[in-house]
Amino acid sequence: MLDRLGDRWTVLVLVELSKGTRRFRELERAIPGISQRMLTLTTKRLCRDGLVERTVYPTTPPQTDYRLTPMGKSLGGMVSALADWSRDHRDAITAARERWDDSDL
Amino acid sequence: MLDRLGDRWTVLVLVELSKGTRRFRELERAIPGISQRMLTLTTKRLCRDGLVERTVYPTTPPQTDYRLTPMGKSLGGMVSALADWSRDHRDAITAARERWDDSDL
Numbered sequence: 001m002l003d004r005l006g007d008r009w010t011v012l013v014l015v016e017l018s019k020g021t022r023r024f025r026e027l028e029r030a031i032p033g034i035s036q037r038m039l040t041l042t043t044k045r046l047c048r049d050g051l052v053e054r055t056v057y058p059t060t061p062p063q064t065d066y067r068l069t070p071m072g073k074s075l076g077g078m079v080s081a082l083a084d085w086s087r088d089h090r091d092a093i094t095a096a097r098e099r100w101d102d103s104d105l
Numbered sequence: 106m107l108d109r110l111g112d113r114w115t116v117l118v119l120v121e122l123s124k125g126t127r128r129f130r131e132l133e134r135a136i137p138g139i140s141q142r143m144l145t146l147t148t149k150r151l152c153r154d155g156l157v158e159r160t161v162y163p164t165t166p167p168q169t170d171y172r173l174t175p176m177g178k179s180l181g182g183m184v185s186a187l188a189d190w191s192r193d194h195r196d197a198i199t200a201a202r203e204r205w206d207d208s209d210l
Contacts, residue, residue: 005187006111050201071197075190082110082183092176096155 004049005079009034009042014068015083017052018076021067051075109154110184114139114147119173120188122157123181126172156180 004010009031016022016030028039043066046052051072057063068076109115114136121127121135133144148171151157156177162168173181 004111006109048202048205049198050204051198071194071201075194078183078187078190082187085180085183089176089180093154093156096176097153099155100153 004045005082007042009038010046011079011083013039013042013046014051014072014076014079017066017068017072018080021065024064024066027066046072109150110187112147114143115151116184116188118144118147118151119156119177119181119184122171122173122177123185126170129169129171132171151177 012031012034013027016027022030024039024043027043028034028036031039034042043052043054047054050069053067053069053072055065055067057065117136117139118132121132127135129144129148132148133139133141136144139147148157148159152159155174158172158174158177160170160172162170
């Protein structure tokens with residue numbers, strides 16, 4: 001499972017669903033750059049893993065909701081924390097790389 | 106940074122160093138299947154990121170220690186938690202996939 005976290009879209013879908021139930025269009029808007037096809041593929045994989053639950057309501061047009069399962073919630077919390085860490089430390093990592101590269105010259 | 110966690114060796118080195126300082130040989134033994142070349146590459150990348158610190162002691166033969174930096178510790182703790190989660194939920198995820206695949210037939 002851990003290797004799947006190398007997939008940017010999987011991480012972003014998990015982070016967004018950690019905030020609450022989302023419709024397909026809401027996920028699409030929340031994740032800039034994701035194509036419909038990739039979002040469909042990513043949510044389908046997460047449903048297959050038992051991490052996300054998809055509910056279709058028989059409205060016109062049909063409404064589709066995605067939410068984390070209890071197992072998905074436990075993972076989603078950790079993945080969100082990692083995404084936060086990554087954002088908060090981006091500059092420090094960039095600075096460390098520059099120091100390293102400079103010291104190599 | 107998050108995409109690097111899709112790299113199995115990076116994760117395993119971070120998890121092992123979360124337990125404490127390790128020599129090169131100790132890391133090698135703790136991570137079955139990693140080649141010397143891949144371990145060298147992985148630790149070098151983590152040093153460049155500012156997550157791991159490498160210390161060479163002028164003994165004969167020279168001894169090399171690897172340890173997490175404070176920034177590496179904050180990431181290492183989360184990555185270890187994720188690795189534990191992954192191990193603990195492997196069976197549940199496999200079962201979910203089997204249910205999904207069966208229901209597709």
